[in-house]
Amino acid sequence: MTISLLEFVGILTLIAVIIGVVAFVRLANRITRTAREMEHATKRVAALTPNVQALLDNGEAGLVELRALTRTTSQIAGDLRAVTGEARAVTAHLVSILESRATSRYGAIIAGARAGLDVLRHVRGRNGSDEIDERAGIPAAQ
Numbered sequence: 001m002t003i004s005l006l007e008f009v010g011i012l013t014l015i016a017v018i019i020g021v022v023a024f025v026r027l028a029n030r031i032t033r034t035a036r037e038m039e040h041a042t043k044r045v046a047a048l049t050p051n052v053q054a055l056l057d058n059g060e061a062g063l064v065e066l067r068a069l070t071r072t073t074s075q076i077a078g079d080l081r082a083v084t085g086e087a088r089a090v091t092a093h094l095v096s097i098l099e100s101r102a103t104s105r106y107g108a109i110i111a112g113a114r115a116g117l118d119v120l121r122h123v124r125g126r127n128g129s130d131e132i133d134e135r136a137g138i139p140a141a142q
Contacts, residue, residue: 003011
C-alpha cells in the first residue's frame with residue numbers, strides 16, 4: 001500500500017487541524033482564566049474605590065489645613081521679624097543714649113557698690129556674720 005501525494009497532504013492537513021484545535025483550546029482556556037482574573041481584579045478595584053476616594057478626600061482636606069497653617073505661620077514669622085526689627089532699633093537707640101551718659105553713671109554705680117561692700121565688710125568684721133544673720137531672722141548654723 002502506497003500513499004499518494006493527495007493522501008499525504010490530507011494526513012498533514014488533518015494533523016495541522018488537530019494541532020490547531022489543541023492550540024485553540026489551550027488559548028481559549030488561557031483567555032478564560034485571564035478574563036476571570038480581570039473580573040476579580042475589577043471587583044477588588046470597585047470594592048477599594050470608596051476607601052481610596054475617602055483617603056484622597058482626607059488627604060486633600062489635610063493639605064488645605066496645612067496650607068492654611070503654613071500661611072498663618074508665615075504671617076506670624078513676618079510679624080515676629082517686624083517686632084524684632086523694632087526691638088533692635090529701640091535697643092540700639094537705648095545703647096547709644098546710655099553710652100553717651102555711661103561714664104558718669106557707671107562710675108557712680110561702681111562707687112556706690114564699693115561703698116556698700118565696704119560697709120558690709122566693716123559690719124561683718126566687727127560684729128561677726130552670725131549676729132547679722134540672727135538680726136535678719138536666719139538661725140545660726142551649729
